[in-house]
Amino acid sequence: MKKLLVLSILLSLGFTQSLNIQGSTTVLPIAQAAAEAYMEKHPDADIMVRGGGSGTGIAALIDRATDIATSSRPIKTKELKQARERGVNPVGTVIALDGIAVIVHPNNPINDISIADLKKIYTGKITSWNALGGKGNIVVVSRDAASGTFEVFNEKVLGGTKMTEGALMLASNLEVARAVEQTPGAIGYVGLGYLSEKVKVLKVNGVNPSEETVRNGYYPLARALYMYTNGNPAGLTKSFIDFILSGEGQKIVRDNGFVPVK
Amino acid sequence: MGLNPGSKIPNLRWIGFGVLMLLCISQVHADAPVYGYFWVRYTYDYLMKPDTATKHPHAFSIDRGYIRWKTTTTPVAFSGTIDINMKAGYTKDSDWLVRLKYAQADWTLPYIGKYLPDTKFMIGLQKVYFGMADLWEYPLIEKSLEDHLKKINTADLGLGFYGYLPNGLGDISIQTFNGSGYSKPTEIDLNKAKCFNASIVPPVFLRNFGIMLKGSYWMEKTTAKYWSAADSETLSVDLSENRMAGVVQLRYAPVSLIGEYFISEDGKIPDNKITKGVGYSFIGQIDINKNFSILGRYDIWDKNVTDTTAAARTDAIYIKILGLNYKISDNLLIQANYQLTEYQDTLKVPVDKFMVQAKCSY
Numbered sequence: 168m169k170k171l172l173v174l175s176i177l178l179s180l181g182f183t184q185s186l187n188i189q190g191s192t193t194v195l196p197i198a199q200a201a202a203e204a205y206m207e208k209h210p211d212a213d214i215m216v217r218g219g220g221s222g223t224g225i226a227a228l229i230d231r232a233t234d235i236a237t238s239s240r241p242i243k244t245k246e247l248k249q250a251r252e253r254g255v256n257p258v259g260t261v262i263a264l265d266g267i268a269v270i271v272h273p274n275n276p277i278n279d280i281s282i283a284d285l286k287k288i289y290t291g292k293i294t295s296w297n298a299l300g301g302k303g304n305i306v307v308v309s310r311d312a313a314s315g316t317f318e319v320f321n322e323k324v325l326g327g328t329k330m331t332e333g334a335l336m337l338a339s340n341l342e343v344a345r346a347v348e349q350t351p352g353a354i355g356y357v358g359l360g361y362l363s364e365k366v367k368v369l370k371v372n373g374v375n376p377s378e379e380t381v382r383n384g385y386y387p388l389a390r391a392l393y394m395y396t397n398g399n400p401a402g403l404t405k406s407f408i409d410f411i412l413s414g415e416g417q418k419i420v421r422d423n424g425f426v427p428v429k
Numbered sequence: 430m431g432l433n434p435g436s437k438i439p440n441l442r443w444i445g446f447g448v449l450m451l452l453c454i455s456q457v458h459a460d461a462p463v464y465g466y467f468w469v470r471y472t473y474d475y476l477m478k479p480d481t482a483t484k485h486p487h488a489f490s491i492d493r494g495y496i497r498w499k500t501t502t503t504p505v506a507f508s509g510t511i512d513i514n515m516k517a518g519y520t521k522d523s524d525w526l527v528r529l530k531y532a533q534a535d536w537t538l539p540y541i542g543k544y545l546p547d548t549k550f551m552i553g554l555q556k557v558y559f560g561m562a563d564l565w566e567y568p569l570i571e572k573s574l575e576d577h578l579k580k581i582n583t584a585d586l587g588l589g590f591y592g593y594l595p596n597g598l599g600d601i602s603i604q605t606f607n608g609s610g611y612s613k614p615t616e617i618d619l620n621k622a623k624c625f626n627a628s629i630v631p632p633v634f635l636r637n638f639g640i641m642l643k644g645s646y647w648m649e650k651t652t653a654k655y656w657s658a659a660d661s662e663t664l665s666v667d668l669s670e671n672r673m674a675g676v677v678q679l680r681y682a683p684v685s686l687i688g689e690y691f692i693s694e695d696g697k698i699p700d701n702k703i704t705k706g707v708g709y710s711f712i713g714q715i716d717i718n719k720n721f722s723i724l725g726r727y728d729i730w731d732k733n734v735t736d737t738t739a740a741a742r743t744d745a746i747y748i749k750i751l752g753l754n755y756k757i758s759d760n761l762l763i764q765a766n767y768q769l770t771e772y773q774d775t776l777k778v779p780v781d782k783f784m785v786q787a788k789c790s791y
Binding site (some may be wrong): 231250398 | 504505595598630632678
C-alpha cells in the first residue's frame with residue numbers, strides 16, 4: 168500500500184508541469200486570464216502569475232526565479248548586460264499592443280490635448296485648465312516611477328524632463344483611474360484595458376486611442392507588451408506563449424481591453 | 430588613496446553631508462525612496478600557534494550600516510549614502526563612525542544615448558568602478574583583494590562618465606578624482622587621480638553560460654610632505670600610484686568563477702624608484718539551491734616583486750576563505766566564513782578567524 172502511495176505521488180509530480188510568470192501589472196490581467204484558460208485545457212499544467220512591475224519581472228528572469236517575465240517596456244541595456252553576465256539570454260515576444268490613454272474627470276469640457284500641452288501639464292508649466300479652455304486647477308495624477316507605464320509616458324511625453332513635484336504618484340492603473348474619476352480637475356494616464364465610462368478619454372494630437380490607431384501607429388502613446396524568456400521559448404513556456412498568440416489567446420487580449428498583435 | 434599632505438578644509442565630508450541634506454530637503458516632494466542595509470557581525474580571531482599570553486579576541490560589530498537615498502528625477506538625479514560603522518570590540522567613541530560614502534548628482538546624457546545607452550555624467554562623492562572592488566557584492570565577508578590591501582578606494586570625490594555599450598555588450602567609465610577616498614576627503618582637487626574601466630560581455634553563445642571580461646587602470650600623482658631630520662625642515666616628494674586589474678568572470682549555473690589579476694606600482698618620481706606588487710584572487714561559488722551557496726576564495730599577494738633582497742623574496746601572503754551563505758528571506762542573509770592568512774615567510778605565524786554575519790536590507 169505504501170509503495171503504491173509513493174508511486175502515485177511520484178507519478179503525479181512527474182506529470183505536473185509548472186510555469187512561473189512575473190512582472191508588469193499592465194500585462195497582469197492578460198497573463199492571469201490566459202493562464203486560467205490554458206490550465207482549463209491542460210489540467211496537467213500549473214501556472215503561477217504574479218505582478219510586481221516590469222523591472223521586478225526582468226530581475227526575476229535574470230535570477231532564474233521565473234520562467235517568463237512580463238514587461239510593458241523593452242528590456243533596458245543595463246538589464247541585458249546583467250542577464251548576459253549570468254548566462255541568461257532574454258528573448259522578447261510581443262504578445263499584445265497597448266495605448267496609454269489620457270483621462271480626465273467626466274465633467275471636464277476638454278476633448279483633445281497635444282503632446283506639448285501634456286508635457287507642460289506634467290512638468291508644472293501649466294497648472295490651470297483655463298490655459299486650455301477649461302476651468303479650475305489641474306490635479307496631476309501619475310503612475311509611480313517603478314512602473315513600465317510611467318517609463319513609457321516619461322519617454323514619449325516628458326522626454327526625460329522632471330515631472331512636477333505636485334503629481335500624485337499611484338501604484339496601479341486602477342488607482343489612477345479611480346483618482347481621476349473622483350477628482351474634478353484631475354488628469355491621469357492608464358492602459359487601454361483600464362478605461363471605463365466613469366472617466367473621459369482625451370484625443371492625443373487629434374487621435375483617439377483605439378485598436379486601429381494603436382495598431383497602425385497613428386496614436387502617439389502606443390506601446391508593445393512583452394513576454395521575456397531565457398532563450399527561445401521551449402516546452403510548456405512555448406506552449407503557453409503560442410496559446411496567447413493563438414486566436415483564442417488574442418481574444419483574451421481583446422477582452423481585457425488591449426490590442427491583439429494578429 | 431595617496432598620502433595626506435595636510436588640509437585647509439578638514440571637514441569636507443561635513444560640507445558634503447550638508448549639501449546632501451539640502452538636496453534631501455529640496456527634493457522632499459519628489460519620488461525619493463530611502464533604502465539600505467546593515468551588517469551585524471560576530472568575529473572570533475584565533476591564532477594558529479597561540480602563545481600562552483595570547484587570548485582569542487572575539488567581538489560583535491555593526492560592520493556596515495548604509496542608509497541610501499536616491500531621487501528618480503530626470504535628467505538630474507541625486508543620491509547619497511551614509512555609512513554607519515561600529516568597530517569590533519567597541520571601547521571608545523571614535524570606534525563609532527558615521528561617514529558620508531556617496532553624495533552625487535547624475536546627469537543623463539540623451540545626445541549620446543543611442544551610441545552609449547543609459548549614459549550619465551556624475552559629480553560628487555561617487556563609486557570608483559575599479560576592478561573587483563566595483564564588482565564585489567560581498568558574497569564573502571572579506572573585502573575584494575585591492576580593497577582589503579587598501580590599494581584602491583571604493584568611493585572618492587570627483588567627476589565621472591559612465592555608459593553602457595549598445596545591446597548590453599559591456600560598459601565603460603572614465604573618472605577623475607581627488608584621490609583621498611571617502612574616509613579622508615580633505616582636499617578639493619579633482620584632477621589628482623584618473624580611473625579608466627571597460628568591460629565586455631559577449632552575447633550568450635552557449636545556453637546558461639555567461640562571460641564577462643573587465644580591465645581597469647588607476648593612475649595618480651600626488652605630493653607628500655615629510656620632516657627631514659637631516660635638513661631640519663619639511664620637504665616634499667612627488668609620488669606616483671598606478672593600479673591595474675584584469676577580471677574574468679564565468680558563470681554556468683549553478684557555478685560561478687571569478688579570477689582577478691592585480692598590479693600595484695608605487696613610485697617616487699624624482700628617483701624613479703618603483704615598488705611593484707602583484708596579486709591574484711580566485712573566487713568560486715556553487716548555488717546548491719535558491720537559498721544556499723558554498724563559496725571558496727584563494728588570494729595571493731606579493732607586495733614587492735621588484736626588490737630581490739631576501740626579505741622581499743619571502744614577503745607574499747596567502748588568504749584562503751571558505752564560506753556558506755544562507756538566504757532566510759529576500760531581506761536577510763546569513764554568512765559564515767572561515768578565513769586563514771598564511772605568509773611566505775615561515776617565521777610568521779598564520780592567522781585564522783571565524784566570522785558569522787547577518788546582512789539585513791530594507
